[in-house]
Every structure is written in structure tokens, then in C-alpha cells.
Amino acid sequence: MSVAALIVAAGRGSRAGNGIPKQYRSLGGRPVLARTLEAFLHHPRVERTLVVIHPDDLELYQESIGALSSDLNVSLLSVAYGGETRQDSVRNGLEALSDLRPRHVLIHDAARPFVAAPLIDCAIEAVEEWGGAVPGVAVTDTIKVIGSRNEVVSTPDRASLRAAQTPQVFDFSPLLAAHRKAASAKLTNFTDDGALAEWAGLPVHVFQGDPGNIKLTHSSDFPEAERRLRGLSMTYVTRLGTGFDVHAFNDGDHVWLGGIKVPHDRGVVAHSDGDVVLHALTDAILGALADGDIGTHFPPSDPQWKGASSDRFLAYAIELVRGRGGLIDHLDVTLLCEKPRLGPHREAMRQRIAEIGRLRIDQVSLKATTTEKLGFTGRSEGIAAQAAATIRLPEAPYVS
Structure with a gap:
């Protein structure tokens, strides 16, 4: 077996208030656990799914899976106890799966019922590449580390920084061995x-999470989740941001444009990889957020960004939008240069930008123009790009 899912549903959910554990509460007329399970039982690459429950919750569990269509129960294994x-x-769940010896295991919180198929796809692709990975979303607030006196x-x-989510995904055998090792060492504080x-000592990478993959933690999370299911959760305001970037040519044999390495008889002078297309797009998105510019978030004085791949900058800006509950509607870029020619690489660049942002390709527009031999671009001294980003953000209440 290649991929198994392990759903952790043994918690008491005390922060969600009195009543039955939150994973069994009704959300839109159906148990939270049933909604979570459907995402994995419907997924074509998840071959078996196992739920870990509290020993006192067997009846609640049976009621929850009774809300599933009968055809989904085929790949659902008998429960393990937490x-x-x-x-x-x-x-305990990993031990219960050990006889099946799956190659990979996805571990997911039962209280995350909005997990989407594309995120599960990303998790499986990540474990196949790295052996261990967790989804993470960009942190939008400034984080303070405090001492004993605050x-x-x-x-x-x-x-x-990234805020970790589930499903977290690992090669099965090394993760089971790690859990056994921690148990033998009586270490029980891993969250x-x-x-x-x-x-x-196992490799753990971070792939892009989904801000919509929320965890139901407090009682106040349930009314908002209900509103979300009814399509009433948010009203949005449209924002437009613009960006511009320029780099001078120097010696070299390629330039990076739109996340693609393009052969050229020149290179560019830059602290990072000098991708004017992605830099302009990043600034356009940050402009729409009213959140500074690329230099604010990735200062050129910081050596960690020397030679950095600019797809990190664009992905970060897009995750800032999603972290605020926003949506990317459209990205539009115009490249200004005499050479290299955009045409042979346009579709590859559009596809790459869409991949970085987890967007549809029809949300990405890419054009090019010369400046009729005028200015520094006309004299082939450098290359430039201007960009526009259209986003939607949840409408904030007016404060006088």
C-alpha cells in the first residue's frame, strides 16, 4: 500500500466548551468528523484511512460514520484507541497500521473539516520528494518570544516563520520508529x-498550506464555520496594487524571468536571482495589501537573501493575502526589454507563476514590449517589468 491516512480524533476538545467532543459536534447538520473523513475517503490516492478515537467515544464514532455514504466505508479501517x-x-494509530506497511502516512486532525483535495495532493507530492513534510502558512503578525516575566x-x-497545519506526511516506517524511540525515552511533549x-533527526520540509484549512478549537469557531458553509462568512473589497522592478545587465549567460531560467548573452546585477517579473508581481501584491514593498520583507542588506530564488518572495506575498482570508483574482505583468524575446517562454512562465501561487493559469497574464530603442532598456543596458495585482480582502468594519 502506498498511502494511508491517520485521523486523530481522541481529544476531549476542552477549549471548545462543554458538551460532546468537538469532532463529533454538528457542523452544517453533519458531524465534524464525517466532513473530515470524506476528504480522505474520496481522495483517489489515499488507499486506507484509520481513525484514532477515545475509548469512551465508540458510539459517537459509529454515529458519525453513519453520516457517510456506504460506498466510502470500503477503505475505512477499524478504529484504534488513543x-x-x-x-x-x-x-497507537501507527502501530495499528503497521501490519499494512504503507509507504507513506498522512496524519490529520479530525477538527480540521475544511481540508481540501489540492492540499492532500500537495502533501503526497511533498512526501514523495522529501520523505517528511508539513503544510505551513505565512505568519502575518509580528511574533515576540518572551521570558519568564513576560x-x-x-x-x-x-x-x-510558518504556522504548521495538518495533514503532516511522512514515510511510514521511519516515523513509526521515531515514535517508538520517543516513547522509550519517555518524551511526551511533542505537539x-x-x-x-x-x-x-528525520528530514522535515514545509510545503504551502491553506489558510482555509482552519482548526475548530474554541466554541466561537463553530458559528463562523457554519456561516462559511452557507457562503455567508465574508464580504470582500477589491484592491488593486502595482509593482515595478528593474535590473541592469552585466556579464552572464542567462536571466531569470517568471521563475524560468532563460538563456541570454547577458546576466543581471541583483542581490537575489534578479527576476524582474516575480519582483514586480511581489510588489504589486504587497501594494494591494498596503504592506510595504519587497525590500521591507526581504531587505537586500540581509545576507540570507543573497542569490535567493524569487519564487519564495512571490509565494510569501500570496500567502499573506490568503492569511488575511483574501483571494487572488488576477496577476498581470508587462516585461520591458529589447531582448530576450518573451514569446518562446511565455506559457512556461505563466504556468510557473500559477504553480507558485496555486492559481489557475487563466489568472496570470504576461506581455512584453520594447521601448523603441529609447531609454536604458532600449539601449539594452537593463531589463524591467511592471505588474498589477487584483485581490479581494475581507471587508473590515469602519472605525471612526
Whole structure:
């Protein structure tokens, strides 16, 4: 078996208030767990799914799976029972899967019912490439590390921070061995499998998460989730941002444009890879957010961005939009140069930009023009790009 899913549903959900555990509560007339399970049972690459439950919840579990269509139960395994901690519950679930020996395992919180098929696709692609990966979304707030007296100890650069989600995905056998090792060492304080895998020395990468993949934690999360299911969760305001970038030519044999390495008889002078298309797009999105510019978030004085691939900048800006509950409607770029010619590479660039942003290709427009031999681009001294980004953000209440 190639891929199995392990759904962790043994928690008590005390932060969600009194009543039955949150994974069994009704959401849009159906149990939360049933909604979560459907995403994995419907997915063509998930061959078996196992749920870890609390020993006291068997009746609630049976009621929840009764809300599923009968054809989905074919790939649903008998339950495993959880332990005192989430870590114990995951280990018990992995032990229950060990006879099947799946190559990969997806571990997902039952209280994340909005997990979408594209995110599961990304998780499987990530584990096939790296062996261990977690979905993460860009952090939009400034994070403070505090000490014992609530004093600020440090302020990490948010550009390097990600908020981890599930499904977290790993090669099965190494993860089971890591859980057994942690249990033998009586270490029980790991809050997710990514942290445990890091401790065990396993590779853990981060792929792009989905801000819509929310976890139901508090009682107040349920009314908003209900509104979301009814399509009433948000009203949006449209924002337009513009961006411009330019780099001078120097010696070289290629330029990066739109995330594609384009052969050319010149290179560019730049701190990063000098991709004017992606830089202009990044600034356009940041402009629509009213959140500074690319230099604010990725200062050229910081050596970590020297030679950096610009797809990181664009992905970061797009995740800022999604982190605020926003949507990307359209990206439009005009390249200004005499050479290289855009035509042979246009569709590859559009496809690459769409991949970086998890967009449809029809949301990306790419054009080029010369400047009729005028100015620095006309004299082939450099290359430039201008961009526009149309986004939608949740409408904020008016504050006088």
C-alpha cells in the first residue's frame, strides 16, 4: 500500500466548551468528523484511512460514520484507541497500521473539516520528494518570544516563520520508529509529528498550506464555520496594487524571468536571482495589501537573501493575502526589454507563476514590449517589468 491516512480524533476538545467532543459536534447538520473523513475517503490516492478515537467515544464514532455514504466505508479501517496525549494517540494509530506497511502516512486532525483535495495532493507530492513534510502558512503578525516575566526576549523575522497545519506526511516506517524511540525515552511533549520527527533527526520540509484549512478549537469557531458553509462568512473589497522592478545587465549567460531560467548573452546585477517579473508581481501584491514593498520583507542588506530564488518572495506575498482570508483574482505583468524575446517562454512562465501561487493559469497574464530603442532598456543596458495585482480582502468594519 502506498498511502494511508491517520485521523486523530481522541481529544476531549476542552477549549471548545462543554458538551460532546468537538469532532463529533454538528457542523452544517453533519458531524465534524464525517466532513473530515470524506476528504480522505474520496481522495483517489489515499488507499486506507484509520481513525484514532477515545475509548469512551465508540458510539459517537459509529454515529458519525453513519453520516457517510456506504460506498466510502470500503477503505475505512477499524478504529484504534488513543492514549493520554496526542503523541500517544498517533503512535497507537501507527502501530495499528503497521501490519499494512504503507509507504507513506498522512496524519490529520479530525477538527480540521475544511481540508481540501489540492492540499492532500500537495502533501503526497511533498512526501514523495522529501520523505517528511508539513503544510505551513505565512505568519502575518509580528511574533515576540518572551521570558519568564513576560519581557520580550527576541523578535524573529516573520519571513522565515510558518504556522504548521495538518495533514503532516511522512514515510511510514521511519516515523513509526521515531515514535517508538520517543516513547522509550519517555518524551511526551511533542505537539505535532513534525516536531517529533525533527527530534529524531528525520528530514522535515514545509510545503504551502491553506489558510482555509482552519482548526475548530474554541466554541466561537463553530458559528463562523457554519456561516462559511452557507457562503455567508465574508464580504470582500477589491484592491488593486502595482509593482515595478528593474535590473541592469552585466556579464552572464542567462536571466531569470517568471521563475524560468532563460538563456541570454547577458546576466543581471541583483542581490537575489534578479527576476524582474516575480519582483514586480511581489510588489504589486504587497501594494494591494498596503504592506510595504519587497525590500521591507526581504531587505537586500540581509545576507540570507543573497542569490535567493524569487519564487519564495512571490509565494510569501500570496500567502499573506490568503492569511488575511483574501483571494487572488488576477496577476498581470508587462516585461520591458529589447531582448530576450518573451514569446518562446511565455506559457512556461505563466504556468510557473500559477504553480507558485496555486492559481489557475487563466489568472496570470504576461506581455512584453520594447521601448523603441529609447531609454536604458532600449539601449539594452537593463531589463524591467511592471505588474498589477487584483485581490479581494475581507471587508473590515469602519472605525471612526
